[in-house]
Amino acid sequence: xxxxxxxxxxxxxxxxxxxxxxxxxxxxxxxxxxxxxxxxxxxxxxxxxxxxxxxxxxxxxxxxxxxxxxxxxxxxxx
Numbered sequence: 001x002x003x004x005x006x007x008x009x010x011x012x013x014x015x016x017x018x019x020x021x022x023x024x025x026x027x028x029x030x031x032x033x034x035x036x037x038x039x040x041x042x043x044x045x046x047x048x049x050x051x052x053x054x055x056x057x058x059x060x061x062x063x064x065x066x067x068x069x070x071x072x073x074x075x076x077x078x
Contacts, residue, residue: 002026002075013050013076021051026075033077050076 002018002025018025030049037046053070 009074011076013078015075015077017054017072017074019072021073026051029075029077047077050078052076 002016002023004016015029016025026049033047033049040046052074053065053067054074055065055069055071057065058069
């Protein structure tokens with residue numbers, strides 16, 4: 001189940017958060033981007049997905065959560 005929350009989100013590229021990498025919304029967004037990218041010509045940049053793991057960090061100074069410790073995932077367009 002995907003949901004959107006803008007609390008602590010500062011990127012305009014953020015799309016949604018989900019509990020699993022198998023969430024159907026990730027596949028839907030990929031399909032939309034493939035169709036959109038098929039219309040891009042020349043020097044325009046194509047878009048893709050960026051998925052970031054979220055949850056407890058291994059140490060307080062760690063920049064990001066490791067994939068093994070992720071409890072949910074933020075999905076962005078790059």
